[in-house]
Amino acid sequence: MNVEITGKGTILMGSKFAADGPSDREVLFVSHAHWDHLAGLKRRVLESQTVVSSAATLDLASELLGFRPRNAFALEHNKSFRAGDEHLTIYPANHILGSAQALVETKQGSVGYTGDFKQPDTPVLQPDTLVIEATYGAPMYQRQLGEAEVAFVEIVEKCLKNGPLTVYAYAAKAQEAMSLLNGFVDANFLLDEECHKMAQVYSKHGYKLPRFHQLSAAKELDITFGSNTVIFKTLGKSNEKCIGTKIVLSGWSPSVINTIRGGYMIRLSDHADFTQLLQYVEESRPKIVYTDGSRSSYAQVLAKAIEKRLGITARAAP
Numbered sequence: 001m002n003v004e005i006t007g008k009g010t011i012l013m014g015s016k017f018a019a020d021g022p023s024d025r026e027v028l029f030v031s032h033a034h035w036d037h038l039a040g041l042k043r044r045v046l047e048s049q050t051v052v053s054s055a056a057t058l059d060l061a062s063e064l065l066g067f068r069p070r071n072a073f074a075l076e077h078n079k080s081f082r083a084g085d086e087h088l089t090i091y092p093a094n095h096i097l098g099s100a101q102a103l104v105e106t107k108q109g110s111v112g113y114t115g116d117f118k119q120p121d122t123p124v125l126q127p128d129t130l131v132i133e134a135t136y137g138a139p140m141y142q143r144q145l146g147e148a149e150v151a152f153v154e155i156v157e158k159c160l161k162n163g164p165l166t167v168y169a170y171a172a173k174a175q176e177a178m179s180l181l182n183g184f185v186d187a188n189f190l191l192d193e194e195c196h197k198m199a200q201v202y203s204k205h206g207y208k209l210p211r212f213h214q215l216s217a218a219k220e221l222d223i224t225f226g227s228n229t230v231i232f233k234t235l236g237k238s239n240e241k242c243i244g245t246k247i248v249l250s251g252w253s254p255s256v257i258n259t260i261r262g263g264y265m266i267r268l269s270d271h272a273d274f275t276q277l278l279q280y281v282e283e284s285r286p287k288i289v290y291t292d293g294s295r296s297s298y299a300q301v302l303a304k305a306i307e308k309r310l311g312i313t314a315r316a317a318p
Ligand SMILES: [Zn+2]
Pocket: 032, 034, 095, 116
């Protein structure tokens, strides 16, 4: 078989390439720097592999892993990496900074892997075999484009009138949220250590962010936690005592805005919703689709919907 998804979430493509998880393959492709795509990558194993990803993913992943893989190869979009008689080409994916899809071409046919993505701005690959993410692969996950983004900016503007606020988000989502506020909200942006490290990588790669400082340097910089302060902290700290109004950014919640103790939870998703997933497959027209069940509970639901609605053979894997 030209493709397999292992129990550890590794996507095996052709005979030489693996993606987003541990394996003994020659080349590892990392689609993007989210933990569920870096899980199980041990330094010892990575030293024996060639790691291929976009330059930005390599920088972000090195921050998260705490080391830079020795045999790392930063690949530009639409460029290929060859291993034996197979080659892997990367294409952009709209998800977080550096996210990429991969197309592996072999003598047995081609395999496309979307990694995580959302629309617009993710080009549709047209391989023989498609591996697609299934994070929100059930019909209940549908949204209006831009609705949550507008709600987030409006809530921040409203809350800042009453004092400072603290936004809790996964490290890479914090930068996306900051970029939404750029040009709308004139405030001091203070970032905890992890958000700050990631924001520096985003800036290095040309991502437009408002001017920001490290939270621990606020005193030195004479920044008080007044009404024009927005603090960003990683999601894991959301149970700590919060400065000002609390805003928690979640991937999915029942409605766009939910009231929580001390503030709001806002649904700000980096993933394709159910309709976008089906649209991708419809435009791709592969011979067979594998939905990634290692990172989602909805892979079966999505595979069934693809077969029933589009008439394309689909399986959840593993
Ligand atoms: Zn992701």
